[in-house]
Amino acid sequence: MAITKLNSLAIPANTVVAADLSYPLTSFSSTGIDDNATSTAITIDSSENVSVSPSGGVITLGQHGQITSKQSLDVATAGGRYIGSSNRGIVGQIRIEQTATGADGGYVEIDTCATGSTSPTKRLRVDTDGLKIGNDTAAANALDDYEEGTFTPTITSGVNSISYGNRSGHYTKVGNLVFLDFYIYYSGTGSGAQYIVSGLPYAQKNVNYCRGGGTSTYQNYGGKVVTFYGNQGTSYFFCYKDGSTSFTSSGSVGHYLIGTFTYQTD
Amino acid sequence: MSLEEKTEEDKIEVVGEFKHVQVRTATIILKDGKEISRSFHRRVIDPGADTSSESAEVKGICAAVHTETVVNAYKAHLEANKPGE
Secondary structure, eight states: OOOOOBOTTSOBTTOOOOOOOOSSOTTOOBSSSSTTBSOOSEEEOTTOOEEEOOTTSOOOOOTTOOOOOOOOSOSTTOEEEEEEEETTEEEEEEEEEESSTTOOOEEEEEEEOOTTOOSOEEEEEEETTEEEETTOOOGGGSBOOEEEEEEOOEEEESEEEEEEEEEEEEEEEETTEEEEEEEEEEEEEEESSOOEEEOOSSOOOOOTTOOOEEEEEEEOSSSOOOEEEEOTTSSEEEEEETTTEEOOOEEEEEEEEEEEEEEEOO | OOEEEEEEEEEEEEETTTTEEEEEEEEEEEETTEEEEEEEEEEEEOTTOOOTTSOHHHHHHHHHHSOHHHHHHHHHHHHHTOTTO
16 A cells, blocks of 8 residues: 555554454544533433533524424323522423323413422413413313404494494403493483494303493493493394483483493303 | 515304304404504304305304204393393
8 A cells, every 4th residue: 555645653554553443442532422522512321311511501492493392102292391509409481281191282381489399389281271370270260362443332222323433342251251431422312212232242141140340431321321232142232321221312322331341251 | 675465354153152253353454464463353253143244254154053943042041031030
């Protein structure tokens, strides 16, 4: 073999000079991930536990990166946990686990430790029912919806030939509770019939004696607060004055009816 | 830069014993084709209500669920739940 290039020790390249090795390689070090690596950002111990300790404290995944935690056993706790700890022990954890043994579906739970404790306590759980607070397991108590928007309040009884100067309605729905804030300025001729306001954004819950309610916050009929009384299983409410007296008007009217109304929906 | 506004009935629900049809209309603002805003307006269509101004989809749903039986049941319900009762 012709020698074409010598290294600093004058040994030809690709030449083995001596071999006296035994396993493990106690005098060997590398910058890779192994027992003898000098780079310790990622280490694997003899129990195959992987420790990741980047000097900057940040682990970055590439684009579309994901971490999958998988427990091959089909048990209720299958899934994974992220546990936050200090040198004193656990401070909290996030559990992403299977809902039940042998079932698809899962939940996310956030647990934290009380002051002086290293035993995590459930604070929040998100599952198919919605968001549950504390130890609550009742589906009915889960927060499953929040929405804001507008609706068009419409007087469908009490005024003939009605025309609207301004009218607007805003709603906020939290769970099954709907809060309305509305403004109506209109002209027309009072029919003498009880006022009914329609156009609610959600149908009212159809449960006996579930009525909802509200009051006017401004009106110019003179002296009387108008109260609003819902009707189960409908999308409107009735207007009253003095408790149980139907709110009516007669003659030409050009009035404000402004107020709030709160009710339950399904 | 182009701004575009469009509306769509993004949620149509049939709820309850009387098959109220809840319609949510979304107003969507697009900037260069990308959505930057979405707001909602809602209304409820009661059994037997006039649907002539509704979209074809809503008309079709109302026609399917607001049967004569449902409309009559709703009328009876209103009669039975007059104010103060």
